[in-house]
Amino acid sequence: MTRPRAASERFVAQLSDRVRSRVDVIYSPILEIRPLRVVVETDGIRGLIFTSANSVNAAASLGVKPDLPAYCVGPATTGTAKGAGWDALMVGNTAEELVAYLLKHRPESPLLHLRGEHTRGNVAGRLTESGLTVHEQIVYQQRLLPLTSEAAAATSGDRPVLAPLFSPRTARQFAEIWTGTAPLWLVAISEATAEPLYSLDYERLKIAKEPTPKKMRKAVKKLVKHAMRVERGETTD
Structure with a gap:
């Protein structure tokens, strides 16, 4: 999960139990929010x-x-x-x-x-x-951040890495810092968010039908299902 920690945890908590049971969640915020001291x-x-x-x-x-x-x-x-x-x-x-x-x-x-x-x-x-x-x-x-050590290790493994991206800016940051060889599965909240990701060598990129948390959860669910079928050697549609 690449969003700030609190937002990522809220998103994961709203996924179905079935989806959460099929993945290992790694929190690696690549964007940090810092309120300014202004009046x-x-x-x-x-x-x-x-x-x-x-x-x-x-x-x-x-x-x-x-x-x-x-x-x-x-x-x-x-x-x-x-x-x-x-x-x-x-x-x-x-x-x-x-x-x-x-x-x-x-x-x-x-x-x-x-x-x-x-x-x-x-x-x-x-x-x-x-x-x-x-x-x-x-x-x-x-403020943009690099991947955590745990996330960086996952990028060089054999298991698929599924990354939901929620904004064009974090998508650009992700595209710049991704250097992994693991199978990459991407979910973008919008076409504008997907654009920076097209340069990556990914297995699949899915764009949410609407830019809402509900549609993002649905897109993640579908991609998890596809990724698991690939791991089992089944044919995907």
Whole structure:
């Protein structure tokens, strides 16, 4: 698992018992989240935009009061925001869907997009250009990490290595640091996440049908099943 440890553990815990019994889970975060020590000013702001659970957690750690509506991408981010006390509304599974929703419904503005230092979609800029004023503030850093020694050892073994990738940036990092010879099975949350992985010598790459944790779990389940059939010498479809 390549996500930050807490997010990886949540994902694994939500896999079925059958899937978990068929794999040995190795936690090797290749991205570390570090909240910044900044002051978030919300005077005059009419709502917040969260495009990741990391931004919600960073905002909460910085003492941002949950007294504004929050427009969120995806069920994980929305659930995290609700758990932290925000009146959170899921307005799409991607930044594109969030932008489309906000431009259609035109909530009171200005809005404030709290985000990491690396992000996709230029949410604030695109919305502002379209007449909905949105400010943005970076509230956390994303530091790339190498594989752990345990993960590095697995990459040179004979057993298949199955790696779920949840963002284009971690996919690029994974593609750069993978030097293993073990059979490689990849799951990408989106086509954009899959793109950096095409350069790798993999056995199979599966893209989730939707960029959601539920569809990622389903994709992992299918790939585990295929990998086990290959190990047993059976034909895959």
